[in-house]
Amino acid sequence: MSTSAKIMVDNLGRRTVKDKLFKGLVALLSVVTISPIVLIIYELVAKGIKQISFDFIIKTPPDTFEAMTALSNGELIPGGIANGITGTLLMVVLASVIAIPVGVITGIYLYENPGKFLANLTRNVSDILQGVPSIVLGLIAYMWIVKPITSGFSALAGSVSLSIMMLPMIVRSTEETLKMIPQTIKEAALALGVPYYKVILRVLIPTSFSGLLTGILLGISRVLGETAPLMLTALGSTIINLDITKPTSAVPLLIWEFYNDPNMVDLIWSSSLFLMAMVLTLNLVSKRIVARTK
Amino acid sequence: MNDNLVKIKDPVLSIRDLCVSYDKGKNAVDNVSADIKRNAVTAIMGPSGCGKSTMLRAINRMHELYENIETTGNLILNGKDIADMPTIQLRRKVGMVFQRPNPFPTMSIYDNVIAGFKLNGIRLKKNERNEIVERSLTDVTLWDEVKDTLHKKGSFLSGGQQQRLCIARALAFSPEVILLDEPTSALDPVATSKVEDLMVKLKENYSILMVTHNMSQAARISDYSMFMYLGELVEYGKTKDMFTNPKDRRTEEYLTGKFG
Numbered sequence: 001m002s003t004s005a006k007i008m009v010d011n012l013g014r015r016t017v018k019d020k021l022f023k024g025l026v027a028l029l030s031v032v033t034i035s036p037i038v039l040i041i042y043e044l045v046a047k048g049i050k051q052i053s054f055d056f057i058i059k060t061p062p063d064t065f066e067a068m069t070a071l072s073n074g075e076l077i078p079g080g081i082a083n084g085i086t087g088t089l090l091m092v093v094l095a096s097v098i099a100i101p102v103g104v105i106t107g108i109y110l111y112e113n114p115g116k117f118l119a120n121l122t123r124n125v126s127d128i129l130q131g132v133p134s135i136v137l138g139l140i141a142y143m144w145i146v147k148p149i150t151s152g153f154s155a156l157a158g159s160v161s162l163s164i165m166m167l168p169m170i171v172r173s174t175e176e177t178l179k180m181i182p183q184t185i186k187e188a189a190l191a192l193g194v195p196y197y198k199v200i201l202r203v204l205i206p207t208s209f210s211g212l213l214t215g216i217l218l219g220i221s222r223v224l225g226e227t228a229p230l231m232l233t234a235l236g237s238t239i240i241n242l243d244i245t246k247p248t249s250a251v252p253l254l255i256w257e258f259y260n261d262p263n264m265v266d267l268i269w270s271s272s273l274f275l276m277a278m279v280l281t282l283n284l285v286s287k288r289i290v291a292r293t294k
Numbered sequence: 295m296n297d298n299l300v301k302i303k304d305p306v307l308s309i310r311d312l313c314v315s316y317d318k319g320k321n322a323v324d325n326v327s328a329d330i331k332r333n334a335v336t337a338i339m340g341p342s343g344c345g346k347s348t349m350l351r352a353i354n355r356m357h358e359l360y361e362n363i364e365t366t367g368n369l370i371l372n373g374k375d376i377a378d379m380p381t382i383q384l385r386r387k388v389g390m391v392f393q394r395p396n397p398f399p400t401m402s403i404y405d406n407v408i409a410g411f412k413l414n415g416i417r418l419k420k421n422e423r424n425e426i427v428e429r430s431l432t433d434v435t436l437w438d439e440v441k442d443t444l445h446k447k448g449s450f451l452s453g454g455q456q457q458r459l460c461i462a463r464a465l466a467f468s469p470e471v472i473l474l475d476e477p478t479s480a481l482d483p484v485a486t487s488k489v490e491d492l493m494v495k496l497k498e499n500y501s502i503l504m505v506t507h508n509m510s511q512a513a514r515i516s517d518y519s520m521f522m523y524l525g526e527l528v529e530y531g532k533t534k535d536m537f538t539n540p541k542d543r544r545t546e547e548y549l550t551g552k553f554g
Contacts, residue, residue: 184396191356191392192410192463193385202413206400 044276048269056080056270060239061254067263077264081271083240084254087155090242091234091250092220094159099166100216106167107174108200123175130168137161138229146233155241155248158234162226166219173215177208210289217286221279227252251275300518300530305329306501307353307471312367314348314357322348324525325367330471330518335493335502337516337533339509341553345525346505350473353503354388355381372470386410389464389472394480395456397448397463404444407431407462430462433499434492454485458492465500472496474504478511490515509549513537521545 055078062070062079070077106122113119141161150156181204189199205212227250230236235247236257255271258264307330314323323345330336338346351357353369355376369376376384397406407427411418418426427444431437436458440451448459457477464472474493478486493502494515506512512519512533519533521542529536529545540546547553 182394182396184392184394185398187356187359187392188396188398188460188463189409189413190359191354191385191390192413192467193382194410194413195382198413198415203398203400207398209400 041276044269044273047266048271048273051076051266051270052273053080056274057085058082061258061264061267064261064263067261067267071263077266081251081254081267081274083237083249084251084271085274086240086242087234087237087248087253088224088250090244090248091155091159091162091230092224094155094244095162095166095223096216096220098159098163099170099219102163103167103170103219104174104205104212106171108178108204110171110175111178122171126168126171129164130172132164133228134161134165134226135228135232137164138232140164141229142232150245152245153233153235153247155234155244155246158230158248158250159244161229161233162223165223165226165229169219169222170215173218174208174212177211177215178204180211181207210292214286214290217282217289221282221286224279224282225252225275227256231256251278300329300532302329302331304332306332306372307503308368308370309349309353310368310370312349312352312369313365314345314352315364316360316362318364321345321525323352326522326525326527327367328520328527328530330501330503332501333497333499334517335497335504335515336518336520337512338503338505338520338522339507339512339548340520340522340528341548342507344522346520346522347475349522350475350503350505353471353473354385354390356385356390382414386414386467387470389467389469391457391461391464391472391474391477393476395453395460397451397456397459399447399449401448402445403431403440403448403451403459406448406459407466409463410467426466430465431459433465433496434458434462435488435495436462452485454481454488457481457485457489461489461492461496465496469500471501471503474502476505476507479507486511521548523548 057080059078059080060083061081062077066079067077106126110119110123138161141157141164145157145160146153185203185207186199189203190196194203230250230253234250234253236253237247237249241248251271252275255268255275258267258271309326309328309330312323312326313321315321326349338350340346348357352365353371353376357363357365358381371384371387376388379387397403398409401409404427405412407430408418408423410416411423411426428437431440436455439455440459443450448456451459457480461472461474461477478489481489490511493504496502497517504516516533518531519536520527521529521536521540521544523544529540529542531541536545537549540549
């Protein structure tokens with residue numbers, strides 16, 4: 001046996017142990033990464049599930065007195081978060097209606113004109129926009145919409161602040177998804193004499209549809225839980241409101257309100273569980289879409 | 295360059311003094327004049343960067359997608375100058391097939407064939423559509439292979455089938471000329487020979503202009519050959535003559551593998 005072969009054999013035991021240790025470490029760190037989400041879900045379910053019922057979805061929150069009475073009798077707190085659910089849906093839909101067309105069109109522009117000055121500027125500004133604290137966006141929507149347009153807190157103002165938050169995510173995901181389409185697909189369409197705008201609408205967008213949808217869903221799930229900008233714009237409401245010019249509640253706003261009322265503590269957990277379930281569902285759905293179309 | 299002008303009666307396409315430049319002063323295609331024979335396969339050969347793809351793309355004005363492109367000279371397609379046609383109309387008369395098969399991934403085989411009509415918003419009756427799909431797929435000898443899976447996505451096909459599907463897509467408009475840019479360079483030998491057989495068959499009804507890196511392919515299937523070098527059309531003539539008795543020293547050196 002040659003010397004080098006001998007060294008290798010001598011070494012083998014130690015190297016195997018090292019390899020196993022490293023594999024174990026990697027697995028351990030992965031567990032550390034996933035444990036917060038597992039613990040969060042466990043905590044929310046443990047504390048919040050008892051309040052979840054059909055009433056929780058279709059009724060508005062109780063007043064302090066009702067909640068106090070129920071608590072002292074050892075009963076569940078009556079009522080639910082219907083005003084928050086409808087308000088969140090109303091504002092998120094409106095925010096999407098504003099942000100999706102603007103974001104997708106901007107993303108297409110960035111993809112089509114990669115080197116242009118305006119495109120680079122837009123891309124950088126959009127990145128900066130992503131870093132603007134959400135409360136500042138709320139403040140801006142307050143100045144733009146609440147004071148001059150709806151002369152009071154309104155769902156519209158809330159939607160505008162949320163749409164500004166969604167915009168950079170949609171712009172970026174649109175640009176990135178379009179970049180992944182092979183150039184040859186675009187050429188194929190142009191070579192068939194298809195006019196440019198139809199190449200974009202009928203070929204590029206359908207081809208990148210799953211990517212676009214994923215970006216949009218992630219953008220929505222990002223703003224679903226936003227609280228700070230809504231405090232300055234939508235304010236909140238104790239009744240179900242579908243008028244976009246009136247103050248409106250939202251699930252995260254309700255969580256904040258429940259936190260400020262010692263009698264409503266149990267509702268914090270159930271509302272958080274509900275919000276978390278919505279966000280998780282959106283995330284899982286977008287992951288499924290990506291997996292299915294790959 | 296006019297000594298290169300091979301006498302061809304009733305050409306489908308006449309190239310006259312064509313210059314294309316990407317940078318000012320440097321011509322990627324340099325003063326090329328040639329007539330392209332109707333119902334024949336014409337091969338364009340030459341080393342990488344000799345301007346053959348640029349010239350091909352100038353014929354359906356796909357080269358205009360690049361920035362700062364400048365074109366002078368004339369391209370006459372069946373008596374009409376292509377510069378006077380809107381690109382949208384021109385590209386329906388000049389079909390193009392690319393190096394890599396590029397069927398539309400979101401569309402079925404059926405929709406891929408009639409994509410040119412669908413995307414352009416040209417309405418057809420159902421039986422007209424069926425007829426075009428069957429005719430085009432039969433022309434590319436793909437019909438028997440896919441007739442039961444017409445509504446499945448085109449991306450499920452093999453590479454060679456995809457390329458024939460792309461040719462069928464170009465044929466659907468019954469174009470006056472078909473341009474092929476190294477159509478077999480991404481295919482395996484079996485698929486390549488199928489596409490080659492196909493081109494020989496297609497020339498009965500179509501005029502074919504093909505860029506190729508593969509000299510033996512040009513020798514096998516083309517009727518006329520061009521040899522381009524550094525943007526210049528060095529030699530143009532019947533393929534048989536060029537391969538057996540090249541007139542220019544550069545052509546001879548290229549064909550015998552001394553450079554390229």
